[in-house]
Amino acid sequence: MTLEAKNLCFTYPCGRSVLQNLSLRVEGGERVGIFAPSGRGKTTLCKLLAGYEKPQSGQVLLDGKPLANYRGYCPVQLIWQHPEQVVDPRLTLGKTLREAGEPEERLVQALGIQPEWLSRYPAELSGGELQRFCIARALGPATRFVLADELSAMLDLVTQAQLWSFLVEETTRRGIGLVAVSHSAPLLDRVCTRRIEL
Amino acid sequence: MESKKQNAPLLQVQGLTVSFSRYAQGFRRVTLPGVRDLSFSLDEGELVAVVGASGSGKSLLAHRLLGILPHNAQVGGQVLYRGQPLDDRLAGKLRGHEIVLVPQNVSYLDPLMQVGEQVKGEKGDAQKASAALRRYGLGPEVEKMYPFQLSGGMARRMLIATAVQHTPSLVVADEPTPGLHPEAARRVLGHFKELAQAGAGVLLITHDLEAALEVADRVIVLYAGAAVEEAPAASFAAKELLQHPYTQALWQASPNHGFVPLPGTQPVGQLPAGCAFAPRCPKAGPECHEGAVAYEKRGAGYVRCLHSEGEQL
């Protein structure tokens, strides 16, 4: 499969333009690192590629078909930088994990999610633990591309190495394409097969 | 009064434990571990970093030093400021000019107040405020802006300017770099280094070990809220110079070194008996699971481990 961005342009409602004519092509199984100073629209690019935002002009295509045409579970999943913003504080993490159906036991184990965490609420766990749930949730059977927006910027080095090693292994095994955004060049060098700068 | 305490360090923290409980959902409460049994001292001109996982309640340490803990926090241990017990009353007296906090969150800013006014504060001095802003590269045009118009780095520098305009002796910085690009983060950390070089004691509380190493003189590493090792920043040059297996694991997990992930997670809720790190520790023996482990001086630093055997600097 191929995820392709064609001539993306994006301007904030306040009129500040962040992306101009950006094009990008990622194949399944590839790991692309995006490196850029802040304010260059890395997060915006991720949101466009995952269909959270619509570009003013240009297109995001998955296998040549506009991403917006895919109904239901989106094959392009975004893992956010701040996991505590994307889990419902009123639901137990077990429910959050099953938002899109029962997760594969293998994933849950590989991510080190402890069975007793499933009955807990988000306020009871730290960011590193919550991020494991967000990753498991984003790796449903229909996922073809994963975008990771600074997913470890708030985590300690050990957890960072754990989560990235898992993602590399899992995406390789399933032929999933990975787009990793980070401000850390050494990290991208470890994780990615190729690196682009915005 | 001052004379007999002259040799006392600026800040001395002895066996400090702070925890705080809050509601998770319904009537269910969780206790944030905060910090446990933390001891260190900080002198004028020094920059010491306390490094721990995010969301573990490290901020409680900062709040304790400033005397702004929520009333239902549980506190143990002792804090001395220039040899005097730093209780909430003394902290209240010194807060804002002698002891200052550079907060973690940009949400501490008032969104409806211009930058200049805000830095000056209620009874501050406008000239001092603009001088402080200028020192951090924020010119007169910035004074007229509102917080939402600032970039992340500018907002961070504004928080520093607010904190240091009265030349404090002790600066406590709580996670000052997240969300900043390495360049901006380096610049912000550089400003803390300058403050230390100008004679202030700076305590940097962060989750980012690598950033801390660029500026800190000494680094204290927390695991599950407890200090496991204190080491000079220079010890992080090689794994062999580090004492605690967790610190070594951190070192090896860095993308600059091995990117080796140690399996397992920090304990959540109930802590294991004995050493909290023992369940993940490659060196742990049965003795590690029994009873608390003491925090002992080892070479130039301290370590809490029965099996530390690293070389000493």
Add this chain to the structure above:
Amino acid sequence: MKQLLNHLRQPRTAALIRLLLAAAILLAVMIAGMACREQALATDFTRKNLAPCAEYLFGTDWMGRDMLTRTLSGLSLSIRIGVVTAAVSAVVALAAGVSAALLGRWADGALTWLIDLFMGIPHILLLVLISCACGRGFWGVTIGIVATHWMSLARLIRGEVMQLRQSGYVQVARKLGASPAAIAVRHILPGVLPQFFTGLVLLFPHAILHEASVTFLGFGLTSEQPAVGVILSESMQYLATGRWWLALLPGICLVAVVLLFELAGKSLAALWSVNAEQEAA
């Protein structure tokens, strides 16, 4: 014992106790008032105009009616009107707020305009008008209060739903293929329920005070009902002759009921907020 005390001191437990206490008192007043309705209407000219005493705690009026039972049944009526009006306004508000937020820009524009329109009219005027148009009495007052009280809660709920729709977890749920109905049930409704129930309880005092004031002005409940508004307006002519108890004691009781509802509403809010306590993480 010490543990129990400690437990009671925790903010949410304390809030729950306050809430239950307020609810119990209000319920007791409501039932007592319904039980003594007959006595409240009974006249006995052998005991007229008595000041408060051991036998008649609130005294009696010029027709020899016992003011305590009159006050109780008046408050009971007020509470019942309050329950009906607050519940109906809250449901109208929930429906309006949720549809404004979920049905798209057009519905939102129309509903926001309607809210602004209703809020723009001085509501006591609208209340009097509607109450008179519906033939006064219980239903006139109820419809009048509902029509004038749904807006602010509707606006609040609309805002809350809008905010929840923008939240990260709802955006992610959409990308995970959750249907709008599933999102509404799983994430949005549980998110607005606290606001809804708190708003509902805080509507009671408004409803009760407005019922009392329209009735006092003579546009609400008819004078054969032992309503607090009726009691107060009738007592006006006797105040000058020194019969202070006719207005003062029922008035104080009305204020007490209003405060109890406020207390219940605030406790409910404290009980339900996601982060009732300051976070220090």
